[in-house]
């Protein structure tokens with residue numbers, strides 16, 4: 001009857017994709033100083049014919065051995081390596097970081113060899129294509145994009161051209177000190193460092209960030225994805241005729257401008273539980289949109305009372321994410337008055353959606369129906385009470401057969417508590433297993449539900465209304 005929540009799976013996929021670019025796997029591969037020194041102290045190895053031999057999987061040119069040998073440092077300076085990359089692959093630890101450290105190593109190399117500076121073949125770093133020069137620019141753009149956005153954690157990803165990565169890896173493996181930090185991790189670190197200088201509060205995380213930033217190393221394009229936030233609560237629907245989730249207009253399929261039949265709203269029903277709760281919150285948090293994840297759902301014409309139905313509201317791309325929940329509850333209260341009620345809300349994680357969706361709770365209902373021609377109320381009451389504790393066989397109801405596979409469900413009527421008569425109308429309170437079709441239990445759906453109230457009374461039953469009195473969750 002209503003649309004299933006959309007976009008959930010897509011979003012998870014998207015997240016996976018992000019993870020591919022993310023910095024999660026750049027764990028530092030720097031080696032300790034001791035290890036580096038012992039590398040130099042290695043006993044002289046046997047020479048092979050020819051100039052090169054295999055050294056840790058790569059050919060070593062002894063005119064330019066790997067860093068931190070002075071000849072190695074001189075070689076990478078000659079081929080144009082920038083101060084950032086020099087620091088990264090030199091294998092020399094210094095108190096300075098980044099380019100300052102590289103500059104110091106360069107000065108030292110120049111003082112060893114006065115000719116060196118004139119032998120540099122290009123001012124274009126073959127390891128990073130001068131990407132480190134763009135760090136400030138990248139960070140400015142990230143912070144500019146996020147200037148109005150609340151966030152305390154960021155996850156960074158950088159996308160670099162494959163050929164650059166391969167070339168960088170080749171040079172670093174051949175001339176760099178063993179265990180040198182790779183380009184991707186080093187750039188992400190440099191970005192972190194630069195951001196920390198401007199905002200010391202921000203945390204860099206490898207999962208569940210407030211914002212994800214993807215930088216394209218080729219075009220320097222910066223994509224910022226503000227991650228959704230989640231609110232858990234329980235709603236009571238105290239007015240009939242309201243669908244749980246937003247329901248697009250049947251005529252125009254919910255296009256933004258709507259049509260005549262939906263008076264331009266794009267909606268089949270102007271109100272929904274989703275929007276009565278979600279819209280005031282969306283507006284307060286300057287968010288893009290919401291998704292609504294309920295613990296099951298009631299039909300449009302069914303109320304939901306008691307302590308209400310558990311739900312998770314997903315707030316997408318919120319600009320603000322730090323408002324007190326009490327304020328949000330207050331906003332819902334004024335917007336949804338007389339239709340939907342929420343007593344409290346709490347922040348939760350995406351995980352809560354599954355918890356809510358997978359929960360199978362018993363429910364207590366109150367249902368009123370018309371059954372003409374009952375002459376003996378006592379006997380009728382006994383017949384109805386005889387259903388208490390019985391197992392129902394319910395074929396997929398006619399009214400939902402267009403969207404549900406045909407099958408027979410077995411559901412238990414846990415108990416029937418009250419039976420009231422008023423002229424030719426009957427009201428009963430009953431508790432059922434999750435997934436029981438309660439209206440069908442009364443009118444039998446042309447015999448598709450067995451047994452049924454209609455069958456035990458021997459009178460045609462017509463449902464007047466149904467309320468969910470309690471969802472026995474938790």
Ligand SMILES: [Zn+2]
Nearest residue numbers: 082085125128
């Ligand atoms: Zn470089």
Ligand SMILES: [Zn+2]
Nearest residue numbers: 249252259262
């Ligand atoms: Zn329409």
